[in-house]
Amino acid sequence: xxxxxLLLVCTAAPFFTFSQNTTIYKxxxxxxxxxxxxxxxxxxxxxxxxxxxxxxxxxxxxxxxGIIDSSVDDYLEVQQIERDIKRLxxxxxxxxxxxxxxxxxxxxxxxxxxxxxxxxxxxxxxxTKTNSLKQAYDASINQKQQKIESLKQRKQQIGKNx
Numbered sequence: 745x746x747x748x749x750l751l752l753v754c755t756a757a758p759f760f761t762f763s764q765n766t767t768i769y770k771x772x773x774x775x776x777x778x779x780x781x782x783x784x785x786x787x788x789x790x791x792x793x794x795x796x797x798x799x800x801x802x803x804x805x806x807x808x809x810g811i812i813d814s815s816v817d818d819y820l821e822v823q824q825i826e827r828d829i830k831r832l833x834x835x836x837x838x839x840x841x842x843x844x845x846x847x848x849x850x851x852x853x854x855x856x857x858x859x860x861x862x863x864x865x866x867x868x869x870x871x872t873k874t875n876s877l878k879q880a881y882d883a884s885i886n887q888k889q890q891k892i893e894s895l896k897q898r899k900q901q902i903g904k905n906x
Contacts, residue, residue, distance in 0.1 A: 768781060771784035828891075829896065835888055847877065
């Protein structure tokens with residue numbers, strides 16, 4: 745178990761930077777330049793060394809050469825888009841079922857309830873309630889369909905890059 749933890753630490757170590765800069769001191773002792781982590785003389789010259797982030801250094805060298813491997817990222821993004829589209833389609837189907845149930849409940853309206861709504865007849869009350877219900881569900885469904893269309897366009901753009 746200890747070997748496994750040690751292996752994880754050793755493989756992850758190059759990806760983490762604990763400090764941004766390292767400060768060292770340069771002193772000239774008997775004509776010989778000497779470097780130290782602590783001040784070695786009153787006239788010590790402070791030198792700040794920037795740590796090199798291996799990942800950032802690699803990125804800059806590969807970007808300059810034009811080597812970009814985004815096929816895996818594109819594939820993963822397409823998979824996520826397909827999941828999002830499926831989720832939105834299921835949500836639309838669920839909204840349509842909810843609308844049908846609520847519409848059926850409105851159809852069972854009584855004259856007493858129609859009178860409380862201020863309608864002159866049951867048919868008017870049903871039409872008014874159905875219209876407001878339809879507007880609410882249509883707005884939600886249209887918004888989801890627009891999201892689906894934009895996701896499909898994004899998927900098509902990525903497909904051209906693959």
